[in-house]
Amino acid sequence: MNQVLTQKPHDMLAATLSNEMAAVNTLIQTRMASEHAPRIPEVTAHLVEAGGKRLRPMLTLATARLCGYSGDNHVKLAATVEFIHTATLLHDDVVDESGQRRGRPTANLLWDNKSSVLVGDYLFARSFQLMVETGSLRVLDILANASATIAEGEVLQMTAASDLATDEAIYLQVVRGKTAALFSAATQAGGVIAGAPETQVDALFAYGDALGVAFQIADDLLDYQGDSTATGKNVGDDFRERKLTLPVIKAVAQATAEERAFWMRTIEKGRQDEGDLNHALALMDKYDTLSATRRDAMEWVTKAQDALTALPNDPIRQMLHDLADYVVARLA
Template sequence: MGINENVAKPLDRLAGLLAADMDAVNALIRTRMESRHAPRIPEVTAHLIEAGGKRVRPLLTIAAARLLGYEGTHHQLLAATVEFIHTATLLHDDVVDESRQRRGRPTANLLWDNKSSVLVGDYLFARSFQLMTETGSMRVMEILASASATIAEGEVLQLTAAQDLATTEDIYLQVVRGKTAALFSAATEVGGVIAGGDAAQVRAFFDYGDALGIAFQIVDDILDYSGTTETIGKNTGDDFRERKLTLPVIKALAAADQAERAFWQRTIEKGDQRDGDLDEALAILARHNAIDAARADALDWAGRAKSALSALPQGEIRVLLSDLADFVVARVA
């Protein structure tokens, strides 16, 4: 399920169109991740930030501001803020999940240790709040502070919901809105706010980011069962091994017979996993067309993201944001 080149181009074109802004954002990131007293901070941060990520979230902030004609520089501060928040959550997530690979490279907690990952993540959160205050916008600070709290809340909810077979699609959506969509929607919303957008435009940016983030996470969950290690940048089947009850499994559970339910109880709820269990999980998902059903949901959320853009000014950036929604689901479309 590789990315179709014609669909992948919108992200590259958006990055090219906003290259000057993103160069400034990257310079800010490099400067603000420095520490005079703790050299491990830039070491750990650079390992993740410079690992080849597409900078999707900061790009969304820059794009939102530029779409409304913003000519200042505060959107660059906010884009760097969003990237720091994102990087901090990744550092923490890899410790919680005991992950060993991220973006095709060993995780920071594996190369250094859990303490370093957690503390550097804390440092980046602190840096992000320093950056956002420099805009002088209380509304921007409210949005990003609220998103940070929502992200943490979503991660805690996942701790209990992920291994509970009673978890519904509504609860799953609540987790996804916390752990992923909250930062997507905040990234686009603050871009609209700093550019002076009206209430309808700011709401449209929020709705776009929210739907895009949900589609993004559903695709990630699908690929954990149907992608390759090279495609997804982590080990295939990690969610299963980490006993995460993601959308494909929730859908399979809804149609499970007694034997299948017993399988999920043993492997997900109790954590008793044996050789061949991942293959059995894949067979059950295929039996109930769970991957296809989750794929349909991802495509629906991508469609909602595109629809939200109708309230925003027309132009090349809006077209590319619409195409970006297609890009997010291209790996499973």
């Protein structure tokens, strides 16, 4: 790992790509408008303007520039990626019955489930319009496949999240679907639109995939040891929502019969009492699963950084390298 980073890598990327990101934001504002249904921009703006890092669209802009692209189709692709991401968040909050996102009330809480689902559908449609405008069938294939994979990952999570039979392989499949698929599509599309050699396109896919997995593992770990003011989530939300994430999966795999009965009651059957979260944390501490989960995240960071060696030596490549470090630095 690098020395402690003084400036956050995503802030450095944002500064480097500021003009292109401004163009992306303008395009998002334009395309989320609706002549006939004013609720669409209302709901979209609530989430789009909530202060997210815009990491996924930045990855598309960064990888296109890294591969020498000089046109403007990468701006359309970056907006596409952000629309897909926003649509999935709207749908996720309905499925999870969430009340908070990025420290603010969710759209489904402020409006209703119907509005969130239908506006999410609208954004998916807008994203496909933007893809088509680039004129690249390969890019359309990448992002369409990612959209299908994201939906598949969410459905798999819905069936696997509270099933104690869910192991690390199934967890990784869920993560690759619901999170890493859009990261890898964002990075791969940047290389494709730039006409990069296939070795570089493959490297960009591998970087995005590993970065996405590391990002989600870190997110799941932060749920149990993060600062709620920084994450916008309450510690233990995943436990309360009966989600089997990696720290718990590792504890279940080593559980005694008595401990397994505890996990069965609280996760599978959803009967949770006061003090159960503290007991769950104690079991994770007993088997050191939070540290083991952190090591897994670091291994994926290393995979992401190794993939970058096939790409041009450029300041943006170093920023992408540092960005991978930062995913785990959040856990310090």
